[in-house]
Amino acid sequence: MGSTVGSAGHDAFGERSVRTNTDAVAIDLRRQALADRGLKAHFKTPTTPDVTSGIETAVRTVIAAASLSPSQIASVTIGTTHFINAVVERDARRLRRVGVVRLSRSFLREVPPFAEFPSDLKRILQGHVGIVDGGLHIDGSQEAPVVETQVVRECEAIKKAGLSVVVVAGVYSPIDEVFQQESRVRDIILREIPGIDVVCSREVSPRIGFIERENAAILNGAILKYARRTVRQFKLAMKKLNLTCPLFLTQNDGTILDSSSATRIPISTFSSGATNSMRGAAYLAGMDGRGGFSAIVIDIGGTTSDVGVLLPSGLPRQAGSYVTVAGVRVSYSMPHLHSIGLGGGSVVQVINDNVRVGPESVGLELTSRALVFGGDVCTTTDVCVASGKAEVGNASCVKSIDQALLLHANARIKALLEGAIDVVKTSPEPLTVLLVGGGAVLAPEHLEGALKIIRPPFNDVANAVGAAIARVGGSVDIVQGTTHQTELQAVDHAKTLAIRRAVDAGALPSSVQIAEVDSMPLQYVANQIRTIAKAIGDIDMNSKIEESAADETEKDQDAEPEEAKDLDVNISTETVVDPFTYKPEICTGTRGISEWIFSETDIDWLADGCYVLGCAGGGSPAASQIQLKRMLREGHKIRVIDSSSLNGDALIYWGGHMGSPAVSVERLQSIETVYAFQELMRYMRHDTFDAVMGLEIGGANGMEPFLVGSSRFFDAPVIDGDWMGRAYPTYWQTTLAVHKPLELTPCAIDSGDGKTIIMTRAPDDEIVDRALRASCSEMGSRVGMAAKPTCTEFVRKYGVLNTVSQAWRIGRSIAQARAANRLSSVAESIIAEAGGKDAAKVLFRGKITRVERRLFKGHSYGTVYIAAFSRGEEIDSSTNSTILAEGGELQIPFKNENIYAKHVGNDGDETILASVPDLIAVLDNESGKALGVPEFKYGYAVTVIGITCSPRWTETPRGLDIGGPAAFGYDDIHYRPLGTYVEPKSVIEEFK
Known part of the structure; x- marks a missing residue:
């Protein structure tokens, strides 16, 4: 428990509840400038099954040890894992079914709530789902006003379902400062259903990204009742100790919530443990974040070591915008950690004459299994004692350990920690390293990459200290x-x-x-x-701290013992397809041609492959992925054919999305492209068409033809190909425009909410894109587009063929790398599917150190800077191919998509490694998947690959004029092919 209070005569406490121990500290904040940082007492006690007794024991002990009276305690702050455990363990006793009311007149219907939840968690949580008018546009204007009668109708359904909590989520609610739509709907629900809990998504997460914000609100609503009960029990423990000071809980980002707010937003405390350790380490070392420092914190526990970076703000470097909790993507702050299998219980063994340390661990059995405790397993603790670093257990039990084994084991421990430091660093310059945790004694006195090593006093209770000094x-x-x-x-x-x-x-x-x-x-x-x-x-202790109004019924329930947890609960594991044995379904269609019948696995692999081919643009395929998989579950069919199967007189429609990805993440996937196709068909007087083809294979647009061509809508096969072979920022940057100018009109765009424009003719192709994009901005900044129908001859002569197959194969290679636990070589797997080393190459490996962004004429321009890894231990070099450039820095300018990759060596020499129209993709080393421009973020470890483009772009000078460096204003960069193009192998031909 604790607080950042500095008022005279007051002390602070910190506590963290973990699986094995509950730690408590007493800190006199008047003495934080002293060597002991004001820490007056600390205590560890085994964590108890109930909420209060372990905390009460620990706090009572430190109060007595510090000779404090209750009146001297300024505040109580708790860091707890109770709430996240309830979700991860699928503890139905502590979770409630949740109703969801969405606000949008025209959108949000294609990707329903709970769509990404694991099936077992979905069964526990899913209640009523409804949609009412409302929502905002990206400029803050209303998509539609809230209609009270619609909300009342949803209230009747919620009451009928017997739900006690409901989530309200509106499009662009985080920017709704004028209409307050979510708040208005909440007020109506509370009026119609007194006593119900209503969670507004914007109050749980003020971030853009509808699905992740709604998911966070759902999990938050599910644990609200349990959170209130837990906080009341925390207060009961305080009451037994005669403490009348305020109660706070620590959040994931290193800050605190008052107890009343914590009962409303308990999800914000889910991952505060690691943050508390990092903040506590800085405080104990006298580096509390107010002096502009950066440092690496290594928290060594019993099984693992967590490594993170403290920024000059004193807060941990955060993970990406979205994180996953219990299999659910949510948007809230969480520290970016790199964990390795090194702890006090790590097993030390000799395998094939090599000494290995971890990742196997005796864990909680350390005190019975380790040699120093009379056991039969050699652990890092034994190595530490035998090396004279620590006095634990019976040292005579480890005297027989061979000195060579000790030498090699200590060297391996050193290498593991140095490798972890390299992973989290963003530049070669050394940083101060703070060592905390019960296993901190394992570390050597010197580590490569460390400016200096500090083991702060009381480092084994750094987590509790971090809670105490949270801001x-x-x-x-x-x-x-x-x-x-x-x-x-x-x-x-x-x-x-x-x-x-x-x-x-x-x-x-x-x-x-x-x-x-x-x-x-x-x-x-x-x-x-x-x-x-x-x-x-800092906490203002003079401010009025709101106390939650306790529900008397729930208070009465607190007195009742909680029923035993059902250990036989059916925690399902989703069926995992073996990516090494899976075969796509190829059948013979009505005309005797081979058709690829898509499955959910095909959709997943296609989505991952499309984002790689998007070259950081094209938008995330995630929402399309959910939409298409849902359609398959509902019985609809998606078919793919080779271009060779087309009749000579086939009528082929094509198109996709146009607009801002920032709109897509709020409106989600919709059917505006279907509407655009319908409008153009009416204009062209076509009742049907023979096949559909994608505008581009890159990003979300690579998925769009599968929606249009599905049996749900036009029931037309999708051609294995597209008009770019990648993603480009404009409609006219297509191979069709390269080889057959003035074939883009007539075309149509539709906003999905009742606005449609048809452009009948234009003097050149570029003006078509400019005119449509200007209209798109006025229509909500996202539209579906249907282009002028084309013919079989143009598809075969000018299209980039077999790119659906290529995307699928790239996605499969990522799945195989993940299944085989070899993500370190996923780039090589992708290269093999993209034509081999003659057609594709690894350009660079490193960490993103800076991202510059600017806006010009509606396009996102900028540059991402990637610094080379200072060392390569985190990559198994035996499995990786030659890298075109090592050391120095890689600079990648982008205009929605990556334009070129320039290497700047340590000596200042500059080399263009690749440029458009060749493909440049940035892969996230942790997931093996592609990063888009919106995901470029400081600190990400990445691998950059290049893939040679289709000759459709290079066989005429016009191709480079439209798709080369000069098209983006880089007249001084001359395109040089990265390699020799290899046409992707048809999935249909291989598996039919």
């Missing part, structure tokens, strides 16, 4: 217009909002500072930027 935070994620203000003014406004929210959360106004800020333009959206800001400050 108050406020954050915003907002989209703003820049028509009537500058970008700098917009950023300042976001900072002001973040500071205001920190103060509202209980921060002392004079102590609040901006911890982080990031501003980025939105593709295809004129005069709009998205800004994320976070402010932190």
